[in-house]
Amino acid sequence: MNWSWVMSLHEINKEALEIELEKSLTFWEDLSSNDKTRIIDNTYPVKYKKGESIHGGDSDCIGILLIQTGGLRTYILSEDGREVTLYRLTPGDVCVLSSSCVLSNITFDVHIDADFDSELLIINSDVYSDLAANNLYIENFTNKEAVARFSDVMWAMQQILFMSFDKRLASFLLDEISRDGSLEIHMTHDQIAKYVGSAREVVSRMLKYFASEGIVTLQRGGITILDKARLRQIVGLI
Amino acid sequence: MNWSWVMSLHEINKEALEIELEKSLTFWEDLSSNDKTRIIDNTYPVKYKKGESIHGGDSDCIGILLIQTGGLRTYILSEDGREVTLYRLTPGDVCVLSSSCVLSNITFDVHIDADFDSELLIINSDVYSDLAANNLYIENFTNKEAVARFSDVMWAMQQILFMSFDKRLASFLLDEISRDGSLEIHMTHDQIAKYVGSAREVVSRMLKYFASEGIVTLQRGGITILDKARLRQIVGLI
Numbered sequence: 378m379n380w381s382w383v384m385s386l387h388e389i390n391k392e393a394l395e396i397e398l399e400k401s402l403t404f405w406e407d408l409s410s411n412d413k414t415r416i417i418d419n420t421y422p423v424k425y426k427k428g429e430s431i432h433g434g435d436s437d438c439i440g441i442l443l444i445q446t447g448g449l450r451t452y453i454l455s456e457d458g459r460e461v462t463l464y465r466l467t468p469g470d471v472c473v474l475s476s477s478c479v480l481s482n483i484t485f486d487v488h489i490d491a492d493f494d495s496e497l498l499i500i501n502s503d504v505y506s507d508l509a510a511n512n513l514y515i516e517n518f519t520n521k522e523a524v525a526r527f528s529d530v531m532w533a534m535q536q537i538l539f540m541s542f543d544k545r546l547a548s549f550l551l552d553e554i555s556r557d558g559s560l561e562i563h564m565t566h567d568q569i570a571k572y573v574g575s576a577r578e579v580v581s582r583m584l585k586y587f588a589s590e591g592i593v594t595l596q597r598g599g600i601t602i603l604d605k606a607r608l609r610q611i612v613g614l615i
Numbered sequence: 616m617n618w619s620w621v622m623s624l625h626e627i628n629k630e631a632l633e634i635e636l637e638k639s640l641t642f643w644e645d646l647s648s649n650d651k652t653r654i655i656d657n658t659y660p661v662k663y664k665k666g667e668s669i670h671g672g673d674s675d676c677i678g679i680l681l682i683q684t685g686g687l688r689t690y691i692l693s694e695d696g697r698e699v700t701l702y703r704l705t706p707g708d709v710c711v712l713s714s715s716c717v718l719s720n721i722t723f724d725v726h727i728d729a730d731f732d733s734e735l736l737i738i739n740s741d742v743y744s745d746l747a748a749n750n751l752y753i754e755n756f757t758n759k760e761a762v763a764r765f766s767d768v769m770w771a772m773q774q775i776l777f778m779s780f781d782k783r784l785a786s787f788l789l790d791e792i793s794r795d796g797s798l799e800i801h802m803t804h805d806q807i808a809k810y811v812g813s814a815r816e817v818v819s820r821m822l823k824y825f826a827s828e829g830i831v832t833l834q835r836g837g838i839t840i841l842d843k844a845r846l847r848q849i850v851g852l853i
Binding site: 453454461480481482483484485513514516517520521522523524525526527528530531532534535537538539 | 691699718719720721722723751752754755758759760761762763764765766768769770772773775776814816817
């Protein structure tokens with residue numbers, strides 16, 4: 378973690394912090410005021426630059442992450458070092474897999490990067506772990522969040538295993554333009570390959586095919602969608 | 616479900632049943648005696664023949680399964696009928712994904728078949744669901760079991776994505792030792808990753824697996840090959 382981003386403690390407005398914690402942690406009202414104070418005192422705002430690694434490899438149990446702005450991408454590394462995206466988290470989401478030491482039944486590790494410039498609140502994992510061990514509401518909340526990510530991973534797995542690649546790429550392009558409302562996607566083929574769990578060559582070939590069909594136009598470092606209806610047709614939505 | 620296999624209720628020894636339930640359900644001691652009775656009265660022994668479908672497709676929320684003998688296989692099915700095995704359950708295991716209606720955060724469905732001739736106890740899902748909604752111990756137990764299956768699925772996914780990497784790495788190690796006639800390879804995991812076109816983490820994980828199998832030993836900055844024949848077997852040379 379890039380600790381240079383950690384604000385000094387006296388900069389934190391504790392009341393504002395409590396409001397954020399209460400919003401995201403559904404067990405907040407089931408905590409004693411002592412436990413609330415303990416969490417507040419052990420939560421730190423941290424900023425990450427787009428593309429920066431937040432969790433993965435050696436940095437084992439970084440803590441519970443509350444996403445304030447930006448977004449995170451969780452992935453695993455494939456055989457040849459390709460990244461296979463499992464799911465993305467957006468503001469309001471809570472990331473518990475960054476603190477897998479809290480969850481006794483989690484025996485795998487994932488990588489987490491900042492998808493955009495992001496502001497997070499990080500709850501210290503030792504403190505959280507300690508509280509969860511003595512409070513069933515916290516333990517259940519953590520397991521429940523992990524189960525939600527299980528659903529995300531199953532979706533990604535089905536995409537990777539079963540969907541033909543034209544569908545997968547069309548689905549990705551539709552997701553991207555629906556996310557920010559623009560018909561332009563500012564990503565390289567290499568970046569898209571990482572997101573869809575494929576190789577750059579495969580992405581380039583399919584995009585070229587889409588371009589030849591008048592579905593997209595390709596520019597350096599970007600793609601413009603010309604025929605959204607056709608993409609929806611490929612995915613099987615219409 | 617093949618209801619012809621369901622024994623009639625008067626055949627069930629309720630005391631024996633309670634012993635089995637207590638063994639598998641870690642929340643048993645946190646139940647009121649009323650709730651215990653309700654679960655006992657709504658648990659049925661069922662037998663399945665090897666290969667028989669237990670859950671999947673239409674039979675949505677069959678119930679919580681306690682595996683007594685035999686074993687179950689959980690898999691997903693593609694549109695063209697391809698099966699991908701996610702994990703297997705053996706006697707003593709509890710299957711909660713057969714009752715995904717209990718878990719609000721589960722948004723996917725799986726297929727479950729009997730891997731062998733199997734005897735199960737099935738807890739009615741409506742009753743279980745109802746009790747879980749009012750008992751945090753039951754809810755947490757169910758989420759925790761689902762998280763354990765999440766770990767199984769991640770392992771399966773990594774096997775599928777990393778498949779053949781063992782071959783590639785074994786082939787590289789054989790090449791290296793045949794090159795200079797020594798069984799020692801003086802390279803870091805990082806250097807090997809570069810040669811085989813992978814990531815250091817992936818190389819380290821597979822080398823650790825090779826070491827656990829007694830194929831190699833790992834030293835700082837090097838690897839010693841213990842079982843050359845086994846490497847040749849992995850590559851498919853013998």
